[in-house]
Amino acid sequence: MTVGAFNEQVAGAEATAFWPVDDLGPEKVVFLRLPLGCTATVVVDNTALGVGIGGTRMTTTVDAAEVARLARAMTIKNAAAALPHGGAKSGITIPRPLDVAERERVVRAFAVAIRGLTDYVPGPDMGTCETDMAWVRDEIGRAIGLPAVLGGIPLDELGATGYGLAVTAEALEEAGLLEVRGARVIVQGFGAVGKHAALQLAERGALVVGVSDVRGAIYQPDGLDLEALAAFKGEQGVHEFPFGTEVPRDDLLTMECDIFVPAAQADVITKQNVDTLHTRFVLQGANLPITPEAEHELHQRGVLCIPDVIANAGGVICGAVEYAGGNRDQASLAISTKVRRNVLQVLERMKADGLEPRAAALRMAHERIAAAEGYRRRF
């Protein structure tokens, strides 16, 4: 980024026109100059509930506005998950892809620069990984998403987010809305989230009848052999799995099921295709997989959509347990306890206040933050 562009970004920050500035935050916005022409922004949005946890994004395009929006999303997500953490985020803007030595130099310089920003704990995000977090921790003693040898809990290996999605289904069963055993499930996306959600739901007796990845989809009306599919997947597309019928990728969005799990990308269900979805429940694995209009329409049709901030919170809960020095087992217990309780609270809130699921979840998050704000010094 040129100095001019950097200054523009700072001026934009002062103008505050392009990111959320309200009673919640942001509390701090810090701009940094780093070696090799890199710049960084750290936004500590709100720390009423505790130290702000949020990833460090490292791309050629990340800017202050993106970081600020993501920091706000973390404030809401951590509060909705009932974690003792506020929301924060950082972004390192690189002028070009960096080699490993350059990257280490930039990440270590970033870490040193945020040493005094003790109300922010970085974690991995798009463009950063556990090695980057290990460098950060080496410099300043704090980061999450670390390698196991440094106390990290391997989030994707554990399948923390997928596990939380299965717990969500169990909570719906506990509320008398669904029977997981025998429920027909379709999962869009077979990556870190979708694969574990499918495996965990199948383990509980659900019939995962369809699964897609970016290249195609596979369908088996009697239920796919998920263990075999997970072992097969590797570099191959799920559509190449021999024990099922290959179908066009987005046909899965039109097939009848009890539970649909979008676990691929944002905005995959919109006003344009929402009519084609034939399901009773949507458990949101991806962030914002359904546009607000489509979510509203599904609610009107009686489809219960458990929003991302509740259903996919397994990952952030795992991060919070790691920060507290916990282990894998403690992370699993925290995910099952918190996700279950949050789903049941959303259902109660919907009933009591006549709210749609996302509005109920957001109200819960805002109330938790407001209650914590009540304990802050005001003078």
Ligand SMILES: NC(=O)c1ccc[n+]([C@@H]2O[C@H](COP(=O)([O-])OP(=O)(O)OC[C@H]3O[C@@H](n4cnc5c(N)ncnc54)[C@H](O)[C@@H]3O)[C@@H](O)[C@H]2O)c1
């Ligand atoms: N990893 C986590 O713990 C976590 C936590 C919360 C939210 N999320 C969100 O969940 C989503 C998935 O994350 P992930 O970590 O599993 O990513 P991933 O890259 O591991 O997997 C994504 C999967 O989606 C597939 N995909 C992409 N576009 C598709 C399409 N149009 N149709 C069907 N499949 C498609 C890819 O082929 C891949 O199988 C993202 O939106 C992410 O932000 C992830």
